[in-house]
Amino acid sequence: LWCRNKSSVSNIPPGNQGLPFLGETLQFMAAINNTKGVYEFVRARRLQYGKCFKTKLFGETHVFISSTDSAKVILNKEGKFSKKYMKSIAELVGRDSLLCAAHQHHKLIRASLFSLFSTHSLSSFVQLFDSLLLQAITTWKSGSVLVIQDETLKVACKAMCKMLISIENGYELETMQNEVARLGEAMLAIPVRLPWTRFYKGLQARKRIMDILEKTINERRSGIATSHVDFLQQLLDNKLHEDGVPRLTDTEIKDNILTMIIAGQDTIANAMTWMIKFVDENPLVFNTLMKEQLEIEKNGSRNSYLTVEALNEMPYASKVVKEALRKASVVQWLPRVALEDCVIEGYKIKKGWNINIDARSIHHDPTLHNDPSVFNPSRFPAESKPYSFLAFGMGGRACLGKNMAKAMMLVFLHRFITNCKWKVIDSDSSIQKRALFTKLKSGYPVHLISTRDVTT
Numbered sequence: 001l002w003c004r005n006k007s008s009v010s011n012i013p014p015g016n017q018g019l020p021f022l023g024e025t026l027q028f029m030a031a032i033n034n035t036k037g038v039y040e041f042v043r044a045r046r047l048q049y050g051k052c053f054k055t056k057l058f059g060e061t062h063v064f065i066s067s068t069d070s071a072k073v074i075l076n077k078e079g080k081f082s083k084k085y086m087k088s089i090a091e092l093v094g095r096d097s098l099l100c101a102a103h104q105h106h107k108l109i110r111a112s113l114f115s116l117f118s119t120h121s122l123s124s125f126v127q128l129f130d131s132l133l134l135q136a137i138t139t140w141k142s143g144s145v146l147v148i149q150d151e152t153l154k155v156a157c158k159a160m161c162k163m164l165i166s167i168e169n170g171y172e173l174e175t176m177q178n179e180v181a182r183l184g185e186a187m188l189a190i191p192v193r194l195p196w197t198r199f200y201k202g203l204q205a206r207k208r209i210m211d212i213l214e215k216t217i218n219e220r221r222s223g224i225a226t227s228h229v230d231f232l233q234q235l236l237d238n239k240l241h242e243d244g245v246p247r248l249t250d251t252e253i254k255d256n257i258l259t260m261i262i263a264g265q266d267t268i269a270n271a272m273t274w275m276i277k278f279v280d281e282n283p284l285v286f287n288t289l290m291k292e293q294l295e296i297e298k299n300g301s302r303n304s305y306l307t308v309e310a311l312n313e314m315p316y317a318s319k320v321v322k323e324a325l326r327k328a329s330v331v332q333w334l335p336r337v338a339l340e341d342c343v344i345e346g347y348k349i350k351k352g353w354n355i356n357i358d359a360r361s362i363h364h365d366p367t368l369h370n371d372p373s374v375f376n377p378s379r380f381p382a383e384s385k386p387y388s389f390l391a392f393g394m395g396g397r398a399c400l401g402k403n404m405a406k407a408m409m410l411v412f413l414h415r416f417i418t419n420c421k422w423k424v425i426d427s428d429s430s431i432q433k434r435a436l437f438t439k440l441k442s443g444y445p446v447h448l449i450s451t452r453d454v455t456t
């Protein structure tokens with residue numbers, strides 16, 4: 001009886017409530033540990049029940065919604081739908097992270113962080129990322145095997161750590177990357193604090209990162225480390241405070257630097273890896289892209305770093321980036337919680353229920369995108385219906401780093417296809433188990449046939 005679909009009687013969303021208390025947690029955990037990826041859990045129920053269905057995970061009710069009209073309402077009514085992550089994620093990123101902060105608190109933190117993502121910092125960041133990528137390319141040897149996921153993660157980690165806290169030392173960078181990886185692995189773990197659990201190891205990694213950040217802050221305050229131009233220093237100087245934006249506490253600063261380190265690494269590395277896979281599998285796209293990118297090179301990128309202006313001269317590459325983000329849907333759903341009883345898609349939703357906007361399903365909806373399984377960058381801008389592209393979310397909680405992310409993807413695309421010739425070793429599309437973001441299990445290894453000398 002527990003498992004029966006009760007939608008017809010009470011007009012609540014259809015779905016399987018599963019076992020008492022556990023609900024469908026076991027099925028969800030099985031999907032997390034499967035190479036089809038955790039989204040398979042959602043996809044199967046979306047097919048069975050339609051655009052709005054209900055399930056029970058970790059003792060809580062979760063509703064998944066894949067309609068653009070509902071997405072618009074939910075993502076814009078922050079007073080009615082607040083952001084909410086699973087307990088494990090919330091504990092790992094910290095209570096003061098803007099990812100988890102409730103409405104008013106979130107507004108204050110976002111106001112402080114927003115200024116860090118100015119046009120000026122985007123320009124400096126593009127140059128920084130380009131220089132780090134070119135450095136990396138000089139170490140890639142013809143004839144060797146390159147795992148795209150690993151290489152993009154290393155460069156993204158370097159770029160983020162330099163921009164946020166000016167870490168440049170190789171050992172410190174590696175430590176940070178390893179700790180962030182451990183933390184990432186714990187994100188979808190059952191929140192049990194026993195020493196051998198993934199969750200516990202993630203918490204330990206968080207503690208070590210917090211210690212590094214605390215030490216850095218203390219050194220700067222005591223004058224041991226000076227003259228840094230990075231996000232951390234801007235938050236410590238807090239010029240915004242003079243304009244009436246409240247000063248962030250040290251805990252808020254630490255939680256949010258950590259949040260940005262996490263937010264800007266795996267997501268971007270995964271997105272770049274999928275992008276290269278899609279481009280590689282579509283020779284027509286590759287040829288059109290190459291033509292455009294060789295023009296950019298002719299205009300000077302061979303001997304100088306890329307600029308935001310140069311990136312703006314890449315209309316086709318920009319569509320490739322957008323299409324890769326749509327098709328890969330690295331962040332698969334956007335989690336919210338209903339702050340009051342309401343009606344969505346004609347169904348009663350109770351206060352306290354988790355509402356997940358199913359971005360992946362929206363990105364693959366044939367009524368919004370023609371032949372959604374086809375990688376077709378030219379579908380844009382014609383297929384830009386409102387709320388049909390949610391790779392970075394929308395509204396007051398949309399991704400703060402989206403311009404940075406798009407710029408990194410363009411820089412990577414340009415340098416990779418103009419400097420390297422490669423042959424794919426493993427084109428398998430299986431998904432990495434236990435990954436929070438959609439990630440290729442193989443990491444996408446390629447055999448480098450040749451790399452050009454880079455002269456900038």
Ligand code: HEM
Nearest residue numbers: 098260263264267268271331334392393397399400401405
């Ligand atoms: C391809 C790469 C990226 C993707 C796909 C991505 C996607 C997203 C998504 C879907 C959200 C949540 C939106 C919501 O729940 O409504 C988000 C939030 C966020 N992202 Fe990104 N992101 C990427 C890269 C970055 C980068 C490079 C940064 C820079 C540090 C960044 C910083 C953030 C922050 C700070 C938030 C929280 C915003 C808030 O809650 O106000 N992201 N991102």
